Amino acid sequence: MKSTYISFLICAFFACTLQSQELFLNTGKSVTTFKFKDVLNNDLNDLQSSNHSYIDIGYRGRLFTESINFIGGFGFHTYGAVGNDTFNNFLSWEVTYVGINLGIDAELFTVNDFSFHLNATAGPEIMLQGTQTINNLVFDILNEEDFNTPFVFIRAGASFEYWVAENIGIFFQYRFGRGSQIKNSDTGADLRYTSSDFGIGLVFKLAKKNS
Numbered sequence: 594m595k596s597t598y599i600s601f602l603i604c605a606f607f608a609c610t611l612q613s614q615e616l617f618l619n620t621g622k623s624v625t626t627f628k629f630k631d632v633l634n635n636d637l638n639d640l641q642s643s644n645h646s647y648i649d650i651g652y653r654g655r656l657f658t659e660s661i662n663f664i665g666g667f668g669f670h671t672y673g674a675v676g677n678d679t680f681n682n683f684l685s686w687e688v689t690y691v692g693i694n695l696g697i698d699a700e701l702f703t704v705n706d707f708s709f710h711l712n713a714t715a716g717p718e719i720m721l722q723g724t725q726t727i728n729n730l731v732f733d734i735l736n737e738e739d740f741n742t743p744f745v746f747i748r749a750g751a752s753f754e755y756w757v758a759e760n761i762g763i764f765f766q767y768r769f770g771r772g773s774q775i776k777n778s779d780t781g782a783d784l785r786y787t788s789s790d791f792g793i794g795l796v797f798k799l800a801k802k803n804s
Contacts, residue, residue: 614654616799617666619766621792623647625672627686629739630783637676643685645671647790653698660700664712668692669721670746672772672786685726688740692718694748706756710764713749718772738778744786746772752794760798767791 626642651666673687696714703709720741723734734740750768757763772786 614652614799615796616650616652617664617764617794617796618648618650619764619792619794620646620648621766621790623670623672623788623790625786625788626674627672627784627786629785640674640676643673643675643687645673645687647671647792649694649794651694653796656697662698662700663696664698664714665693665695668694670718670788672788683726683728686723686734687726688723688734689721690718690744691721692716692744692746694746696748708754710752710754711750712752712768713747715745715747717775718744718746738780739782739784742774742776742778742784744772744774746770746786748788748790750790754796762796762798764794764796765792766794 623645624642625645626640628640629637647668647670649666649668651664651668653662653664655661656663669689669691671687671689673685675683675685678684694714694716696712696716698710698712701709701711720735723737723740725732725734748768748770750766752764752766754762754764768790770786770788770790772788774784777783
């Protein structure tokens with residue numbers, strides 16, 4: 594399965610280079626949790642966040658002005674949570690989604706080779722794999738109705754960028770995201786994700802911006 598993910602990213606990489614002014618690769622840690630309500634509007638309480646990983650690849654190109662850019666790409670994101678039920682059973686969830694992200698990147702200011710950016714993206718994500726653990730028992734939840742409904746994720750964040758060479762830059766990024774189901778599952782349950790991403794990335798300039 595991992596080789597499939599890697600192949601997908603490589604294909605996306607070369608597809609993006611055909612049109613983009615800049616190409617970026619971003620990866621890091623994500624602190625995630627979720628909120629779950631069943632059909633009777635009962636919450637699954639006492640869930641705690643858990644640490645996972647993500648990887649994004651995409652392109653960035655000038656949109657309106659020199660400082661406003663369109664960003665778009667693909668990503669693999671893992672979400673999860675841990676907790677205990679009323680019988681003190683240990684519970685955990687880990688799910689991986691693939692998605693498309695489209696949005697805006699705004700360069701607020703530049704000092705020499707440093708720049709500060711704000712960005713916001715939105716896009717759909719679909720589940721690739723997922724497990725639920727109850728004590729030492731692991732269950733596949735890929736086909737569970739409460740989890741396999743497509744989601745829409747909205748993210749906003751900030752990044753510091755430094756160009757280490759004429760065509761290569763490095764950046765550090767934080768962003769916060771929320772995801773909700775496009776529609777409730779057939780069971781009537783409602784599932785929502787939240788994530789705080791801490792990442793590092795590379796950006797490659799493929800074409801000079803017009804002055």
